[in-house]
Amino acid sequence: MSQTLACNTCGERAEFKPETVCPSCFNPLEVSYDYDTLREQLRTVEIEGRPTTMWRYRELLPALEGGIPDSPVGWTPLIRARRLGKALGMPNLYVKNDAVNFPSLSFKDRVVSVALAKAVDFGFRKVGCASTGNLANAVGAQATMLDLESVILIPEDLEPPKILASACYKTQVVKVKGTYDDVNRLCTELTYRENLGIVNVNLRPFYSEGSKTVGFEIAEQLGWRLPDQVVVPMAGGSLISKIGKAFRELAQVGLVADKPAGIFGAQATGCAPIATLVKNGSEELVPVKPDTQVKSLSIGAPADGHRAAGIIRDSGGWAEDVSDEETVAGITLLAETEGIFTEGAGGVTVAVTKKLLEQRRLQRDALTVLCITGNGLKTPDLVTHRTEDLPVIEPKYSSYTTLVTNREEVAYAGKD
Numbered sequence: 001m002s003q004t005l006a007c008n009t010c011g012e013r014a015e016f017k018p019e020t021v022c023p024s025c026f027n028p029l030e031v032s033y034d035y036d037t038l039r040e041q042l043r044t045v046e047i048e049g050r051p052t053t054m055w056r057y058r059e060l061l062p063a064l065e066g067g068i069p070d071s072p073v074g075w076t077p078l079i080r081a082r083r084l085g086k087a088l089g090m091p092n093l094y095v096k097n098d099a100v101n102f103p104s105l106s107f108k109d110r111v112v113s114v115a116l117a118k119a120v121d122f123g124f125r126k127v128g129c130a131s132t133g134n135l136a137n138a139v140g141a142q143a144t145m146l147d148l149e150s151v152i153l154i155p156e157d158l159e160p161p162k163i164l165a166s167a168c169y170k171t172q173v174v175k176v177k178g179t180y181d182d183v184n185r186l187c188t189e190l191t192y193r194e195n196l197g198i199v200n201v202n203l204r205p206f207y208s209e210g211s212k213t214v215g216f217e218i219a220e221q222l223g224w225r226l227p228d229q230v231v232v233p234m235a236g237g238s239l240i241s242k243i244g245k246a247f248r249e250l251a252q253v254g255l256v257a258d259k260p261a262g263i264f265g266a267q268a269t270g271c272a273p274i275a276t277l278v279k280n281g282s283e284e285l286v287p288v289k290p291d292t293q294v295k296s297l298s299i300g301a302p303a304d305g306h307r308a309a310g311i312i313r314d315s316g317g318w319a320e321d322v323s324d325e326e327t328v329a330g331i332t333l334l335a336e337t338e339g340i341f342t343e344g345a346g347g348v349t350v351a352v353t354k355k356l357l358e359q360r361r362l363q364r365d366a367l368t369v370l371c372i373t374g375n376g377l378k379t380p381d382l383v384t385h386r387t388e389d390l391p392v393i394e395p396k397y398s399s400y401t402t403l404v405t406n407r408e409e410v411a412y413a414g415k416d
């Protein structure tokens with residue numbers, strides 16, 4: 001058996017099944033691979049010849065009985081961010097732009113691509129999720145594409161644009177009174193009582209592997225090398241853990257040279273249980289009640305919080321959190337320098353980068369990648385102040401010159 005589920009605490013192994021925790025010690029189950037064989041098989045040149053989707057790394061993703069999905073998820077741009085780099089004083093800065101991921105404009109499209117492929121393998125006809133918004137969009141879109149029935153459970157106070165897109169797909173949206181953590185508890189109960197493949201509950205070991213493709217793509221787009229530093233937003237702590245796993249795996253199978261890559265985590269101050277754990281160095285993650293406008297990162301009891309903190313510490317990285325005001329400044333800085341409009345999570349990432357530079361935790365000259373994971377059109381409330389008091393003019397040249405060139409109408413140089 002080249003792939004199994006394995007407990008990352010006690011090492012117990014199991015065949016693939018829709019289960020999330022180890023039956024012996026209740027710690028998370030994870031997909032494990034036969035790296036020695038893959039080291040013999042995998043070559044960069046072969047991967048480079050494959051279609052530009054996240055499934056070009058198929059050997060390092062959960063094996064599928066039903067074949068590789070053909071929808072073009074992943075392979076988002078890695079941008080050399082010269083202007084943002086200048087503003088921050090980082091000459092070697094890149095942005096991985098998952099704000100334009102297909103089909104629903106966040107990195108969650110990656111995890112859902114894996115989870116739904118496995119849901120089909122396991123014979124589920126109906127799938128669902130507990131979501132802070134982006135996952136809801138990704139499940140709604142891709143369940144529709146695969147003709148699967150789906151149900152999406154969300155906290156009732158999510159941003160309207162995230163609810164709006166979900167409501168337009170062929171899916172059932174259920175608003176729940178409470179926080180994401182309440183929604184997640186309900187979804188866990190549903191997996192015991194209903195025949196449902198919940199992507200981030202009973203399909204979680206497979207779902208979470210999809211996040212590794214962010215790390216694989218960064219390395220390939222850098223010319224098959226690891227960055228020195230990467231800054232990643234954290235909610236449940238899965239994405240950052242899997243980027244760490246991806247970098248390790250690439251070195252293990254010989255696709256990149258092994259070298260240290262510092263992994264840095266970013267949260268909003270109003271919901272920062274993982275950053276707090278990293279900063280105070282304790283072993284106990286203390287759950288919080290979220291109090292921030294950055295809803296996509298509002299998970300007070302993160303499922304992979306311990307793991308994320310461990311990976312950050314082991315990599316020589318760090319974690320920080322920023323206020324909602326700093327987040328808004330981060331969103332506008334990225335938009336004004338690179339023309340990339342990101343949501344709250346991206347604002348947090350940019351603002352934490354600035355803070356970590358000031359603290360000298362991040363090295364200015366090092367090759368650094370910021371993970372921008374979601375699209376700004378989904379969180380307009382954070383920046384609507386930018387549209388207040390915008391001027392309106394008469395459709396006349398004189399009105400234009402008064403406002404824009406700030407001078408009296410100039411004589412028309414052409415024929416009169």
Ligand SMILES: Cc1ncc(COP(=O)(O)O)c(C=O)c1O
Nearest residue numbers: 235236237238239296345373374
């Ligand atoms: C845009 C965005 N970025 C980052 C994250 C954090 O991902 P994770 O929950 O894997 O830590 C989320 C989670 O919902 C998200 O929506």
Ligand SMILES: [Zn+2]
Nearest residue numbers: 007010022025
């Ligand atoms: Zn175990």
